[in-house]
Amino acid sequence: xxxxxxxxxxxxxxxxxxxxxxxxxxxxxxxxxxxxxxxxxxxxxxxxxxxxxxxxxxxxxxxxxxxxxxxxxxxxxxxxxxxxxxxxxxxxxxxxxxxxxxxxxxxxxxxxxxxxxxxxxxxxxxxxxxxxxxxxxxxxxxxxxxxxxxxxxxxxxxxxxxxxxxxxxxxxxxxxxxxxxxxxxxxxxxxxxxxxxxxxxxxxxxxxxxxxxxxxxxxxxxxxxxxxxxxxxxxxxxxxxxxxxxxxxxxxxxxxxxxxxxxxxxxxxxxxxxxxxxxx
Amino acid sequence: xxxxxxxxxxxxxxxxxxxxxxxxxxxxxxxxxxxxxxxxxxxxxxxxxxxxxxxxxxxxxxxxxxxxxxxxxxxxxxxxxxxxxxxxxxxxxxxxxxxxxxxxxxxxxxxxxxxxxxxxxxxxxxxxxxxxxxxxxxxxxxxxxxxxxxxxxxxxxxxxxxxxxxxxxxxxxxxxxxxxxxxxxxxxxxxxxxxxxxxxxxxxxxxxxxxxxxxxxxxxxxxxxxxxxxxxxxxxxxxxxxxxxxxxxxxxxxxxxxxxxxxxxxxxxxxxxxxxxxxx
Numbered sequence: 001x002x003x004x005x006x007x008x009x010x011x012x013x014x015x016x017x018x019x020x021x022x023x024x025x026x027x028x029x030x031x032x033x034x035x036x037x038x039x040x041x042x043x044x045x046x047x048x049x050x051x052x053x054x055x056x057x058x059x060x061x062x063x064x065x066x067x068x069x070x071x072x073x074x075x076x077x078x079x080x081x082x083x084x085x086x087x088x089x090x091x092x093x094x095x096x097x098x099x100x101x102x103x104x105x106x107x108x109x110x111x112x113x114x115x116x117x118x119x120x121x122x123x124x125x126x127x128x129x130x131x132x133x134x135x136x137x138x139x140x141x142x143x144x145x146x147x148x149x150x151x152x153x154x155x156x157x158x159x160x161x162x163x164x165x166x167x168x169x170x171x172x173x174x175x176x177x178x179x180x181x182x183x184x185x186x187x188x189x190x191x192x193x194x195x196x197x198x199x200x201x202x203x204x205x206x207x208x209x210x211x212x213x214x215x216x217x218x219x220x221x222x223x224x225x226x227x228x229x230x231x232x233x234x235x236x237x238x239x240x241x242x243x244x245x246x247x248x249x250x251x252x253x254x255x256x257x258x259x260x261x262x263x264x265x266x267x268x269x270x271x272x273x274x275x276x277x278x279x280x
Numbered sequence: 281x282x283x284x285x286x287x288x289x290x291x292x293x294x295x296x297x298x299x300x301x302x303x304x305x306x307x308x309x310x311x312x313x314x315x316x317x318x319x320x321x322x323x324x325x326x327x328x329x330x331x332x333x334x335x336x337x338x339x340x341x342x343x344x345x346x347x348x349x350x351x352x353x354x355x356x357x358x359x360x361x362x363x364x365x366x367x368x369x370x371x372x373x374x375x376x377x378x379x380x381x382x383x384x385x386x387x388x389x390x391x392x393x394x395x396x397x398x399x400x401x402x403x404x405x406x407x408x409x410x411x412x413x414x415x416x417x418x419x420x421x422x423x424x425x426x427x428x429x430x431x432x433x434x435x436x437x438x439x440x441x442x443x444x445x446x447x448x449x450x451x452x453x454x455x456x457x458x459x460x461x462x463x464x465x466x467x468x469x470x471x472x473x474x475x476x477x478x479x480x481x482x483x484x485x486x487x488x489x490x491x492x493x494x495x496x497x498x499x500x501x502x503x504x505x506x507x508x509x510x511x512x513x514x515x516x517x518x519x520x521x522x523x524x525x526x527x528x529x530x531x532x533x534x535x536x537x538x539x540x541x542x543x544x545x546x547x548x549x550x551x552x553x554x555x556x557x558x559x560x
Contacts, residue, residue, distance in 0.1 A: 018292030039292030
């Protein structure tokens with residue numbers, strides 16, 4: 001019988017992918033890690049039973065988590081990434097003229113799995129001299145570090161297991177502390193179709209520390225339900241004040257496949273039926 | 281064992297819905313018709329094995345097929361619908377100050393199934409005195425009718441069985457004939473993720489008869505892969521010339537849940553990775 005991977009999105013709903021080959025299947029101290037090959041998305045990274053990224057559409061997720069905050073900030077020099085073990089987000093950040101990127105990933109085996117089986121996703125990002133990869137707990141790092149950053153990006157799994165504290169108010173308070181005056185934070189905040197409570201919780205927790213909170217609507221074809229959200233929080237700067245023309249001017253030469261001025265505006269202007277969730 | 285409905289989107293890819301109740305399951309002369317109840321989308325209409333619409337998201341599909349052409353036309357009075365048996369599209373069309381809508385649906389049992397089990401989708405549309413429902417073959421109707429229309433909308437299943445001719449060049453030629461000088465046609469043209477060949481074929485066939493051809497990108501959460509396209513073709517008018525502000529001004533009072541000026545612009549400005557498919 002043919003094997004299918006089911007990624008469940010909420011009650012009684014799943015996206016399913018035929019598994020043509022299992023390239024890796026192991027248990028790390030934190031999670032089950034698989035790399036599978038599927039017809040529509042090619043090689044996919046699966047943590048526990050959830051799709052994390054695929055070679056076919058990784059840029060949809062990584063561009064929309066990285067570039068809206070990095071372009072909203074006038075001159076991001078120091079960037080912090082929490083999670084993001086596959087390196088796809090790091091690659092996008094390094095397209096900017098940043099000086100230093102610290103990436104804190106708890107599970108070295110995720111980094112190794114990607115480098116071995118889907119090396120196109122990070123490209124050469126881990127070898128960039130501006131990047132420092134730290135294998136440690138992101139929550140503890142943010143609590144204790146003396147470093148300061150312009151932009152922080154949280155590329156976590158959904159809130160279960162080691163990711164739960166990454167959606168809490170205490171973590172956002174600590175992130176506020178490590179960010180400068182123009183600091184911007186962006187976090188993955190789940191599906192608007194079946195994780196409305198998560199989005200509301202993230203927004204509520206962020207608002208306790210950041211005056212500007214904006215949830216962006218975008219799509220990630222390899223995720224169940226495809227529609228996805230990232231939530232930006234900032235001390236001062238507002239992504240809604242960035243015009244489509246300015247985005248298009250500044251992304252020229254980046255070679256992006258998803259993010260443009262039009263996508264920036266679309267992400268901030270959801271259809272009415274989702275406004276209640278996204279502006280809760 | 282719990283029953284799930286799988287709607288396959290291309291090779292080795294499906295969206296799956298848990299079936300909590302089967303409200304209807306019968307065979308018409310044209311297709312298997314089911315109405316099922318699912319946790320995330322409520323009641324869903326299934327033709328053969330493909331989701332057609334659901335009570336939870338029917339407006340996503342119907343608003344984006346109806347309103348872009350109807351607002352691009354300066355004063356649509358006579359509208360033709362081919363297919364659309366669930367009546368959701370008819371309901372959207374009747375929100376405009378049209379004089380007459382002819383809807384040609386081949387399968388009366390689809391109309392009856394919806395009216396009996398998901399009457400909220402058509403609402404009172406079939407009772408509107410401006411609407412005429414004809415149960416006959418849409419291809420033959422368009423070939424033979426002496427009537428003329430301002431806007432024609434093709435709300436068909438994917439090209440298999442009775443729908444195959446509805447994607448062909450001969451049908452588009454006949455539609456060109458029944459449309460007036462400002463005539464606009466809009467057709468459902470499939471998924472950009474796994475039906476790229478269909479989109480290309482539709483665009484090529486339309487261009488043989490219409491100088492303006494635009495494929496709109498939108499999303500329908502209950503369809504596999506969620507991202508979906510509608511393709512507009514016109515003798516003269518271009519939806520790209522309709523501004524977001526004008527859309528927002530004209531939709532005021534319509535009570536729409538999906539379509540706004542921002543959605544109109546977003547639909548015409550896809551991310552770069554889809555441009556090749558949508559502008560083929």
